[in-house]
Amino acid sequence: MPGTSPALDTVKHAASTPQTAQPWAELGLKQDEYERIREILGRRPTGAELAMYSVMWSEHCSYKSSKVHLRQFGEKAPASDALLVGIGENAGVVDVGQGYAVTFKVESHNHPSYIEPYQGAATGIGGIVRDILAMGARPVAVMDPLRFGAADHPDTRRVLPGVVAGIGGYGNCLGLPNIGGEVVFDPCYQGNPLVNALCVGVMRHEDIHLAKASGTGNKVILYGARTGGDGIGGVSVLASETFDDDGKPAKRPAVQVGDPFQEKLLIECTLEVFAEKLVAGIQDLGGAGLSCATSELASAGSGGMRVDLDAVPLRDSSLSPEEILMSESQERMCAVVEPDKVDRFLEICAKWDVIATVIGEVTDGDRLEIFWHGEQIVDVPPRTVAHEGPVYERPYARPAWQDALQADDPARLPRPADGDALRAQVLQVVASPNQAAKTWITAQYDRYVLGNTVLAQPEDSGMIRVDEETNLGVAIATDGNGRYAKLDPYAGAQLALAESYRNVAATGARPLAVTDCLNFGSPEDPAVMWQFAETTRGLADACRTLGTPVTGGNVSLYNQTGDTAIHPTPVVGVLGVIDDVTRRTPMAFAEEGQLLYLLGDTAEEFGGSAWSQVVHGHLGGLPPRVDLERERLLAEILIAASRDGMIDAAHDLSDGGLIQAVTESCLRGGKGARLVVPDGLDAFTFLFSESAGRAIVAVPRGEEVRFTDMCRARALPATRVGVIDGDAVEVQDAFTIGLAELREAHERTLPGLFA
Amino acid sequence: MLKPEILDPQGQAVQRALPRLGFDGVRDVRQGKRFELEMDGPVDDTVLDRVREMARTFLANTVIEDFDVRVEVTEEESR
Numbered sequence: 001m002p003g004t005s006p007a008l009d010t011v012k013h014a015a016s017t018p019q020t021a022q023p024w025a026e027l028g029l030k031q032d033e034y035e036r037i038r039e040i041l042g043r044r045p046t047g048a049e050l051a052m053y054s055v056m057w058s059e060h061c062s063y064k065s066s067k068v069h070l071r072q073f074g075e076k077a078p079a080s081d082a083l084l085v086g087i088g089e090n091a092g093v094v095d096v097g098q099g100y101a102v103t104f105k106v107e108s109h110n111h112p113s114y115i116e117p118y119q120g121a122a123t124g125i126g127g128i129v130r131d132i133l134a135m136g137a138r139p140v141a142v143m144d145p146l147r148f149g150a151a152d153h154p155d156t157r158r159v160l161p162g163v164v165a166g167i168g169g170y171g172n173c174l175g176l177p178n179i180g181g182e183v184v185f186d187p188c189y190q191g192n193p194l195v196n197a198l199c200v201g202v203m204r205h206e207d208i209h210l211a212k213a214s215g216t217g218n219k220v221i222l223y224g225a226r227t228g229g230d231g232i233g234g235v236s237v238l239a240s241e242t243f244d245d246d247g248k249p250a251k252r253p254a255v256q257v258g259d260p261f262q263e264k265l266l267i268e269c270t271l272e273v274f275a276e277k278l279v280a281g282i283q284d285l286g287g288a289g290l291s292c293a294t295s296e297l298a299s300a301g302s303g304g305m306r307v308d309l310d311a312v313p314l315r316d317s318s319l320s321p322e323e324i325l326m327s328e329s330q331e332r333m334c335a336v337v338e339p340d341k342v343d344r345f346l347e348i349c350a351k352w353d354v355i356a357t358v359i360g361e362v363t364d365g366d367r368l369e370i371f372w373h374g375e376q377i378v379d380v381p382p383r384t385v386a387h388e389g390p391v392y393e394r395p396y397a398r399p400a401w402q403d404a405l406q407a408d409d410p411a412r413l414p415r416p417a418d419g420d421a422l423r424a425q426v427l428q429v430v431a432s433p434n435q436a437a438k439t440w441i442t443a444q445y446d447r448y449v450l451g452n453t454v455l456a457q458p459e460d461s462g463m464i465r466v467d468e469e470t471n472l473g474v475a476i477a478t479d480g481n482g483r484y485a486k487l488d489p490y491a492g493a494q495l496a497l498a499e500s501y502r503n504v505a506a507t508g509a510r511p512l513a514v515t516d517c518l519n520f521g522s523p524e525d526p527a528v529m530w531q532f533a534e535t536t537r538g539l540a541d542a543c544r545t546l547g548t549p550v551t552g553g554n555v556s557l558y559n560q561t562g563d564t565a566i567h568p569t570p571v572v573g574v575l576g577v578i579d580d581v582t583r584r585t586p587m588a589f590a591e592e593g594q595l596l597y598l599l600g601d602t603a604e605e606f607g608g609s610a611w612s613q614v615v616h617g618h619l620g621g622l623p624p625r626v627d628l629e630r631e632r633l634l635a636e637i638l639i640a641a642s643r644d645g646m647i648d649a650a651h652d653l654s655d656g657g658l659i660q661a662v663t664e665s666c667l668r669g670g671k672g673a674r675l676v677v678p679d680g681l682d683a684f685t686f687l688f689s690e691s692a693g694r695a696i697v698a699v700p701r702g703e704e705v706r707f708t709d710m711c712r713a714r715a716l717p718a719t720r721v722g723v724i725d726g727d728a729v730e731v732q733d734a735f736t737i738g739l740a741e742l743r744e745a746h747e748r749t750l751p752g753l754f755a
Numbered sequence: 756m757l758k759p760e761i762l763d764p765q766g767q768a769v770q771r772a773l774p775r776l777g778f779d780g781v782r783d784v785r786q787g788k789r790f791e792l793e794m795d796g797p798v799d800d801t802v803l804d805r806v807r808e809m810a811r812t813f814l815a816n817t818v819i820e821d822f823d824v825r826v827e828v829t830e831e832e833s834r
Contacts, residue, residue: 115818116816116818228762229760255761255818255819256762257762257763257764259764259767261768262764315762316760
């Protein structure tokens with residue numbers, strides 16, 4: 001038979017050879033999972049079917065360990081008028097008013113970025129951008145929350161510059177501004193760096209598109225790059241397997257290489273076919289490639305789909321059907337198009353130089369059927385592949401060491417004896433890699449391309465103008481403190497949300513919705529699973545209290561080397577809306593004579609603090625207390641003050657405490673500050689405590705009465721702690737640090753390590 | 756050289772440009788890079804092993820690239 005390999009494992013062949021041994025274990029399936037596949041099909045799977053099930057049932061695609069906990073995000077979701085599309089689609093969609101909808105999502109690309117930092121980080125951007133595009137939105141900005149091993153470790157010198165160059169290389173070529181994120185160093189991420197990527201897109205309400213294939217006879221079109229051997233088995237083998245102790249994955253699949261210029265064509269081409277209403281359903285190709293796109297489209301639609309796999313344009317003609325199904329070649333999309341619109345669809349693709357091929361059609365059955373040169377190699381119910389994969393109730397248990405860790409109170413740590421010692425520790429903390437300026441990294445990203453960036457790193461949130469006439473805008477912040485989460489995962493998740501929420505409010509935007517990327521160790525370790533369970537419970541509870549639903553996100557497990565897991569690291573992104581971006585609140589202390597007010601209460605809270613880490617290398621005790629009602633009140637005050645012009649600057653207080661915020665705001669504005677320690681506090685606690693629910697604001701003298709009256713009426717503690725003045729940060733009766741010396745300490749660290 | 760299964764956007768861009776410039780008949784283009792190392796003294800097996808080690812651990816990114824090492828005699832040496 002022409003074009004047919006003699007070894008082709010067809011459905012018919014599989015039915016007649018039940019005893020053939022299959023490499024299910026090598027593909028990452030467990031014995032009972034393999035048996036369940038045989039049960040579903042009533043025979044052994046073909047090679048192609050086995051490939052599909054193995055990638056789709058991997059941890060990365062099926063969320064089999066996390067699903068039972070993630071359900072809370074739906075069950076506890078607060079009622080929100082703003083949510084247009086919730087969890088389950090490529091990304092959630094939020095109503096931001098004036099007929100605009102915004103979609104945003106954060107995802108991980110951790111393991112690939114450790115293997116090949118540049119391409120791993122670059123394709124991480126590419127993947128999340130296609131998720132946003134698939135919802136019908138034009139991507140308008142990206143952000144990157146990053147975690148690396150110790151800043152002075154030699155491997156960090158390999159990983160960090162590669163990751164940063166990859167993010168910059170892909171994002172800059174694509175023409176998307178990178179408006180923020182985080183960079184955190186901790187030895188726990190050695191060998192398991194976290195490279196999360198967030199994208200935000202904007203559309204009109206009527207432009208929302210969903211990933212489903214319905215309408216019998218509709219054509220399935222694969223468009224974008226040709227399919228090659230990229231990342232074959234990447235999903236099942238790479239993303240779901242712990243690294244061995246020598247830091248090498250047991251199997252090393254081909255690395256995916258991104259092509260941002262192809263992606264740019266894909267974006268413009270896709271937006272044009274959307275605009276002409278040619279698309280009935282759409283899905284991007286990411287992890288698990290065609291296996292994922294075809295089974296998810298069919299599963300979310302009426303169920304039937306027929307695909308001729310030999311029609312897929314290949315970069316490497318030697319690929320087997322299994323490999324084509326598993327390939328993770330980048331810059332591809334899959335659309336479902338009504339037959340009379342196919343010609344126009346293909347015409348638009350040709351105009352953009354994008355290869356587009358009809359590979360199949362929607363059928364009236366309920367089976368996904370895939371053919372290879374006329375012979376059937378897949379015949380499965382698509383729901384069993386895409387949505388009804390295994391679900392595990394993994395055992396979890398509070399680790400035995402948790403009590404000892406929490407009992408190790410930082411109160412025992414020696415504190416600076418006098419003003420000189422305090423001064424030295426301030427310089428030490430603001431110069432430490434985690435607290436130092438991240439400009440060396442963010443300067444490598446284009447932050448202002450497209451011309452709508454209102455705020456970008458180092459501001460509290462990134463802010464993008466959505467409408468150039470009305471000045472409607474959105475603000476996004478991402479946060480997640482793994483040290484807090486290690487001490488108490490429930491509180492740590494809530495603190496991550498609270499900080500992100502506070503950061504959005506500090507710029508004057510009203511927080512609306514949440515996306516999260518939950519980075520953890522192996523779910524097969526009950527201690528890790530406990531951390532995960534506590535985190536999801538904490539986050540879902542806090543989202544309900546704050547009225548901000550989780551719209552989507554991603555879970556990354558197996559971030560561990562040997563038996564050592566990373567700190568539980570929930571990265572929480574909050575999206576807010578601001579009616580007029582010209583009223584935003586920046587962080588810079590720029591006007592001499594303005595009064596500095598500390599909002600919120602300061603207690604002796606040093607568990608997981610930057611001070612305890614930098615000065616004592618200590619991690620123990622309890623993280624700062626969470627008070628979500630206070631967070632909500634603080635946000636309301638910050639938003640009202642911004643809208644009514646009562647404050648000229650605001651900066652949230654988090655890791656590093658007040659002195660960190662003052663350092664950043666003074667250096668940003670190029671002005672000094674004179675600070676007075678409030679009654680009831682000592683200078684050390686005043687400067688370094690990390691109590692949550694706080695911000696520092698700069699109030700013009702003419703607005704002081706109005707502002708303090710508002711705080712008093714709403715019962716938010718507002719304490720006058722100083723004034724913007726001079727060219728030094730002076731803490732009365734303690735020390736003075738000139739701005740030049742402060743700048744030198746704060747800004748030289750990263751270039752010193754990596755430049 | 757990039758491994759055969761690795762996408763090569765640069766090579767593809769060259770391939771697309773060739774017909775536009777009137778150079779037909781090229782089925783595929785892959786691009787790579789080449790290092791020229793001048794060694795002190797004769798290149799025996801020990802030196803060659805060191806160079807291979809150098810290529811494996813530093814000059815090439817073996818996650819995505821293959822390499823091979825060739826010896827050429829320079830003019831200075833042949834004189």
